[in-house]
Amino acid sequence: MKKYLVTGGAGFVGSNLAFALAAERKARVTVLDDFSSGNYKNLLGFSGDVITDDIGARGWFDRAGKVDAIFHEAAMVDTTVSDQGVMMRSNVDAFRNVLDYALKFGVKRVVYASSAAVYGNSPCPMHEDQAPTPENVYGFSKAIMDNVAREFAAEHKDMTIVGLRYFNVYGPREYYKGKMASMVFQLYRQMKAGKRPRIFKFGEQLRDFVYVKDIVRGNLNALDAEKSCVCNLATGKPGNFNEVIEALNKALGLDLAPEYLDNPYAFYQNKTQADMRQARALLNYRPEWSLADGVADYVAVLEKTRF
Numbered sequence: 001m002k003k004y005l006v007t008g009g010a011g012f013v014g015s016n017l018a019f020a021l022a023a024e025r026k027a028r029v030t031v032l033d034d035f036s037s038g039n040y041k042n043l044l045g046f047s048g049d050v051i052t053d054d055i056g057a058r059g060w061f062d063r064a065g066k067v068d069a070i071f072h073e074a075a076m077v078d079t080t081v082s083d084q085g086v087m088m089r090s091n092v093d094a095f096r097n098v099l100d101y102a103l104k105f106g107v108k109r110v111v112y113a114s115s116a117a118v119y120g121n122s123p124c125p126m127h128e129d130q131a132p133t134p135e136n137v138y139g140f141s142k143a144i145m146d147n148v149a150r151e152f153a154a155e156h157k158d159m160t161i162v163g164l165r166y167f168n169v170y171g172p173r174e175y176y177k178g179k180m181a182s183m184v185f186q187l188y189r190q191m192k193a194g195k196r197p198r199i200f201k202f203g204e205q206l207r208d209f210v211y212v213k214d215i216v217r218g219n220l221n222a223l224d225a226e227k228s229c230v231c232n233l234a235t236g237k238p239g240n241f242n243e244v245i246e247a248l249n250k251a252l253g254l255d256l257a258p259e260y261l262d263n264p265y266a267f268y269q270n271k272t273q274a275d276m277r278q279a280r281a282l283l284n285y286r287p288e289w290s291l292a293d294g295v296a297d298y299v300a301v302l303e304k305t306r307f
């Protein structure tokens with residue numbers, strides 16, 4: 001039986017991944033999380049072990065022991081955090097610590113979450129080879145993680161280090177992210193409360209929304225990647241905010257018109273779109289969920305959830 005460690009496993013992506021590894025790969029899964037933004041309720045029904053510690057510490061090394069692969073999801077994910085030192089220590093230094101653990105215990109495969117935030121407002125489609133142009137320290141921390149990973153992989157050719165640049169992820173178990181939850185979830189909450197969904201004028205900004213089930217699939221495929229790499233994980237087919245509301249209306253049997261607000265931000269991304277060629281070639285990744293289908297599947301889960 002394979003054994004995997006999922007850091008950030010009490011969070012949104014990590015918990016979905018922990019369940020999928022246990023169910024689909026019949027693996028023994030250990031979660032490492034400090035519960036700073038995750039929640040035990042994301043892991044209700046989970047059959048594995050949970051280590052409660054900070055990824056930046058070393059006390060967990062021996063407790064986690066040898067595993068077949070690490071999925072590193074834990075991070076400071078609040079893109080509005082302005083303390084640059086805190087963000088860099090939480091994301092970059094802690095990643096170095098996870099790589100140290102891999103070296104110490106002979107773990108040959110590390111899959112980690114990078115982010116589309118490394119691209120900032122650069123031209124679309126966004127390709128892994130273009131120079132990172134992050135617009136905040138969160139995106140910068142992820143760009144530096146990619147650099148650390150590249151140098152580490154070059155020094156340790158017997159190891160495979162796969163970075164996955166997630167775009168705008170939505171789906172079950174994102175509830176505890178609060179204001180950092182996806183726009184799909186925020187708009188769902190407004191519409192369920194009988195309010196018109198509020199978006200910036202005129203809802204035409206495009207995002208490469210990706211359903212968490214596709215993100216999980218990309219992570220599982222990374223177990224078979226033949227070489228170290230950084231790949232986008234998205235759909236390559238962006239949708240706009242009006243389309244999100246349309247999909248939510250359809251899934252909820254509603255007909256609520258958007259309420260358009262003036263956009264107060266001088267900086268606002270008009271479009272994100274991933275170039276999917278590298279993920280297809282190196283991870284054999286093909287997104288399966290369109291925005292409309294993903295929202296319908298997600299709403300069916302939300303409608304059965306008591307918050």
Ligand SMILES: NC(=O)c1ccc[n+]([C@@H]2O[C@H](COP(=O)([O-])OP(=O)(O)OC[C@H]3O[C@@H](n4cnc5c(N)ncnc54)[C@H](O)[C@@H]3O)[C@@H](O)[C@H]2O)c1
Pocket residue numbers: 007008009010011012013014032033034035036037038039053054055056072073074075076077090094113114115116117165166167168169170177
């Ligand atoms: N959700 C998205 O749209 C998105 C997009 C791009 C990248 N990402 C990346 O995906 C990963 C998962 O994000 P998420 O959306 O699931 O966020 P999340 O906040 O739900 O999950 C992060 C988890 O990490 C844990 N954690 C944070 N700091 C920790 C620390 N120092 N030690 C131990 N545990 C710690 C939190 O408690 C939480 O359970 C992150 O690395 C994030 O940067 C997410």
